[in-house]
Structure formats: C-alpha cells, structure tokens
Amino acid sequence: MPRNRTTGNDAGDFAIVGPGWSGELPAGVRRYNAPTSWVWIIGRIEASVATYDKVHAFQAGLKITPLSAWAANLRGHRHGRPDRR
Numbered sequence: 001m002p003r004n005r006t007t008g009n010d011a012g013d014f015a016i017v018g019p020g021w022s023g024e025l026p027a028g029v030r031r032y033n034a035p036t037s038w039v040w041i042i043g044r045i046e047a048s049v050a051t052y053d054k055v056h057a058f059q060a061g062l063k064i065t066p067l068s069a070w071a072a073n074l075r076g077h078r079h080g081r082p083d084r085r
Helices: 049-061 067-074
Strands: 013-017 029-033
Touching: none
Parallel strands: 013 029
Antiparallel strands: none
C-alpha cells in the first residue's frame, strides 16, 4: 500500500479497485487491487505538539474520490489535486 517509499514526500493518486473491476484509470493514478469489494483505509501520521498545525493542514488535504467523480474533480486541478504552480 502507499507509504513514503511509494512517492517520497510528494502527493500521489491511487485507485483501490475491487475484484472484477476493469477499466482505464486516469493518467498518473496507481492501481491497487482489493481482495473484496469492501476496504478499510487506516492512515497514520506522525505528529508532535510542534507539528500539529502542519499535520492538520496535511489532514485537511486528504480526500477520497469515487472514480466515477474523478473527471469532475479535475477541473482546475492537476491529477485531482490543486495545482501547485
């Protein structure tokens, strides 16, 4: 599963797909196959009192988007994320 070795400190876009799913993913989206149609996502973020503001900003940037809504979320965004130019 995604972790800091997957993207380093950069953002990433991932699709978790159930058994039997077939289709084309948007460019730049990495596929992970789930063994069932149901998944849990558990994230861990290291934090300390000194980093709470940064951690909260990071958490606010996390989102889960259904693949069916992906194209709508790309308007004005690059790879589903706000453009950082």
